[in-house]
Amino acid sequence: MSRPAGRADEDGSTPVDERSAADREELAAQVELLREENRRLRADHARARRSHHRRTALGLAAVGLLAAATASLFPGSREALFVLAATGLFGAVLTYYLTPERFVAAAVGEAAARAHADGLAAVAADVGLSDERVYLAGADGRVRLFVPQRSSFSVPADPTPGFVVGEDPAERGLVVDATGEALFGGFERALDGPLGGDLRTVADQLAGGLVDGLELVDRATPELDGRTLRVGVAGSALGPVDGFDHPVASFAATVAARALGEPVSASVVPGDDRHDAVVVIEPVEA
Numbered sequence: 001m002s003r004p005a006g007r008a009d010e011d012g013s014t015p016v017d018e019r020s021a022a023d024r025e026e027l028a029a030q031v032e033l034l035r036e037e038n039r040r041l042r043a044d045h046a047r048a049r050r051s052h053h054r055r056t057a058l059g060l061a062a063v064g065l066l067a068a069a070t071a072s073l074f075p076g077s078r079e080a081l082f083v084l085a086a087t088g089l090f091g092a093v094l095t096y097y098l099t100p101e102r103f104v105a106a107a108v109g110e111a112a113a114r115a116h117a118d119g120l121a122a123v124a125a126d127v128g129l130s131d132e133r134v135y136l137a138g139a140d141g142r143v144r145l146f147v148p149q150r151s152s153f154s155v156p157a158d159p160t161p162g163f164v165v166g167e168d169p170a171e172r173g174l175v176v177d178a179t180g181e182a183l184f185g186g187f188e189r190a191l192d193g194p195l196g197g198d199l200r201t202v203a204d205q206l207a208g209g210l211v212d213g214l215e216l217v218d219r220a221t222p223e224l225d226g227r228t229l230r231v232g233v234a235g236s237a238l239g240p241v242d243g244f245d246h247p248v249a250s251f252a253a254t255v256a257a258r259a260l261g262e263p264v265s266a267s268v269v270p271g272d273d274r275h276d277a278v279v280v281i282e283p284v285e286a
Helices: 016-071 075-097 106-126 179-190 199-213 247-260
Strands: 134-137 143-148 162-164 173-177 219-225 228-234 264-270 277-283
Touching: 106 173, 134 247, 143 179, 143 247, 173 179, 179 199, 179 247, 199 219, 199 228, 199 247, 228 247, 247 264, 247 277
Parallel strands: none
Antiparallel strands: 134 143, 134 264, 143 173, 162 173, 219 228, 228 277, 264 277
16 A cells, blocks of 8 residues: 655654655755855966966066166166066066966866867768878868878868768868867967978977967977978877877878978877877878
């Protein structure tokens, strides 16, 4: 015979459904507390980072003011002290006003990159595309990734995003905007001079961009063998670099394609005791 919901058992214990409801309420309360604590910790972290930047700005300003005040005491060094004062004050202004207001954890970027790579890899596998990865510039100058259907392929004349289903079977495949193209603008603006026009010149530029400019990896070591560029990387901020159009490999291939003005293939092979992986870039005959 069934017992009405909400009534106590004969021995005085609480019915199972009431205990389950109480447990769910307790868990919901704990989850909300954890969410609130997580929000508080993120806010505290952001404040700490902003405070660190602003303390740096104040330190630079103090150095600048001290140098300016000291210039009157040492006439012989006045010019150098005024230069130091101007540098300190200018650096203080830049540091204060360019302090980032929002910080994105590397884990968030890694998750987004992995989702992007997994989605495109699933599409490529579903339609039976090859493992080749070719980076080439379109008519608008933007570098795109072409994944041919066959291992023996021809580069499409008009690499617009989408599936290439022309009459020539060798040109069929998938074209997508390269992740590295989205990163190239900031890298180019940070260069001391123009982008190199050959792999030997551009090798050090793209390695510096990976480490210092974009901070995608902790270490990047370029090696040139004829027309083949190998870039050993370690400490990727966005997880393993062998994913579909991973930002590290995509950026290296984008820079090489722009420097050479011709299509390049990109692949990732296991590293050695110095590197986690090696990005291999080779020119492709159009």
